Amino acid sequence: MNQASGQPSPERIMQIATGNWAQSILATSAIHSLFNHLEAGADTPEQVSKTAGLSPRGTQALLDGLVGLGLVESRDGLYRNSPEASAFLVEGKPGYLGGFAQVVFAGPPNRADLPEVARTGVPVTPEPADLPENPFWEQLVPAIAPLSVPSALAAAEHLGLATTGPVSILDVGGGSGIYSSVWLAMNPQARSTQIDWANVNRIATRLVAEHGVGDRFHTTDGDFHTTDFGTDLYDVAVYSHIAHQESPADNQAVFTKFRQALKPGGTLVVNDFVVEDDRSGPPFPLIFHTTMLLQTTQGSTWTRNDYRTWLTDAGFTDVTFQPTASPATLVYAR
Template sequence: MQLSIGFWSFKTLASAYELGLFARLSGTDGHTVDELARMLGVGQRPAELLVTACASIGLLELRNGRYVNSAVADEFLVPGKAYHFGGWVQMLDRRLYPAWGRLSEAVRTNRPTSWNPDEQAHLFDSEDPELLALFWEAMHSLSTLTARELAAHVELSGSAALLDVGGGSGAYDIELCRRYPHLRATVLDLPPVCEIAAEKIKAAGHADRIAVAPGDFLADPELPAGHDVVLLSMIMHDWSDEQDLAILRKCFAALPPGGQIVISELLVDEEKAGPPAAALMGLNMLVETTGGRNYTAAEYEQWLRATGFVDVRTVSFEAAGANGAVLARKP
């Protein structure tokens, strides 16, 4: 029963966020159902049903007849907060919810359903700039939270310069530079994405330490040199085995002797029976990509050793977008 009604909870969250419920409650002493109905411009009945549902799943709390945000809703679902997660919720609602409605089609055809490979070169070749902007805002939310955990579990005090391959909005670099004041970083991504990253980096006050390098890590023959650590964060699952091997070869060539590579991902267990977050994200790659999936730590280790890396090890942690990192060194 819980599995069959899982979408009820998600749509409760997505609709409340879209209506601005959490933003209106933030910083207040709470509101009654009647007050919220007027503020949201909806009827008393749907307002009551919505806030009751939100309270039941931990998004709201009822205090003396007035609804207030729960701690988790106030931290993650209010625009402007440091770890605002709303972009991810919106992207799921507008892009992936419809695509997952066609999951059986994706299984039968082995083709993505969130975009048309006959009309687009790849997932990020979007015809809808608004949806693409929403995608990158979602990735920033997810990556910021994940980078905070990665920074706490992967030691980079001995590294001076980091290359973030496919670094998106620069969320990982911002968090890592906050933890390591000596660290400098470069975000490598497509030109339009680098524009987004530059804005996020400037807003975070790190424009003097984090650079952007427009490029295509799949098509370009080589990656920028001059870095002693390469980060691959939440990008390897987008591509096939062969493409990932090609990416690793470029990373190996770009690193100096002794340089380190860090692969941060939701890792599937060796038996390929879970955990749910990694397995379901892997299935999400079926509706989102033409060849991607989530991989095991052993698969990454095999590729890294075949590429020439040594001292391969895995660090486990729990975060929104990853449950571990596979690390290795160039001899």
């Protein structure tokens, strides 16, 4: 809406139509570590150009784009990171999302396929989940780890994991091992087991060791659809950002295996992009649905009622939901 005239404005449509411009500016700036240079004190285009090894023309174009996106602030010819850029786009900080921006920019899916896939309902390219040794996973897994940190911290607080004493954790499809890294650091008596593809587990083993808790982290290589989780072994189990790529039947099946693997009174923690039952929000999970359309044959962003139904049918009797500081929602089932 045009504030002055009260008439509809095309600005929002222009922003959406040129969304790939914003994506390319963010990813290119992350590739050249512009946010690190700004954070370190380079505050003029000349200084940024020199420290980043970029042309003056390219530097000014990127800085202008970042200012337009609200990621960099400009005043009297001097530039600095916005609070969001300082928190999430400076390499080395725990919330760093620049790697994620680069993976989204360079990796699958091909958005130009969306018209055809919307017509057929079938991906043009194979599902990454069907290709366990696909290098895509080795690029994606470390890049998306920071996305789960807010959820891991919120779940730990909710469950009181830091003060529970000895606790056994099962992380299925755990990727980078970020939950194990966070939770084992909080509780020196906790132990964790992760089930994932062998190449992904190798990444997790390295990253968890870098957090200094690798001696209490173990992995099982395999496809979680067919791997046995055991019976009455774990106090807490995690299923993070996996449900959206699975079919309803597969989610139902894995929740049943989780219920068997948990000790009496144990808790399953599901972290994912959950939408309201009437599919009216939240915005990011709704938009993310198209990624599942492009990459999977049956994946989606599932509703709260979907999770309630699957978990109840799997034998859980207490299902609750908790929003997080990220676009994801935590689901607890006991």
